[in-house]
Amino acid sequence: MPQGALSIVLWATDLNGFAAFLTDVAGATLETRHPGFAGLALQGAEIQLHSDESYEGHPWRQALANEGAARGIGAEVRIQVDAIDARHRKAVEMGYVSIQPPHDDGTGRTCQVMGPDGYFFTLWEPQIGGT
Secondary structure: OOOOOOEEEEEOOOHHHHHHHHHHOOOOEEEEEEOOEEEEEEOOEEEEEEOHHHHOOOOOHHHHHHHOOOOOOOOEEEEEOOOHHHHHHHHHHOOOEEEEEEEEOOOEEEEEEEOHHHOEEEEEEEOOOOO
């Protein structure tokens, strides 16, 4: 696993599905997986997916169980990708919701997808040639 300046931990109801989203849509590399845990690398950053069982004593654990899968509310994960149109299309094919399809934003192309467990993902591809 990378030991960079940033490591993010996301709670997941479906580790395999969330790992597939991160590899197929965001371009992450699955580094390790075992029951209740998946570790991925993405452009020098580490992403850890944990099942609820990983946090038995966490004060939000019961609230998450009661409230369903909207655990990503309030978080936006921004990831630079290549081939943004294909990545967006893959997310939709996997059953995730397109919030905003790929579009030019003046610095490149960007799109937004509601991914696993209600996490909001902004995918962006920088403009090539920088004008």
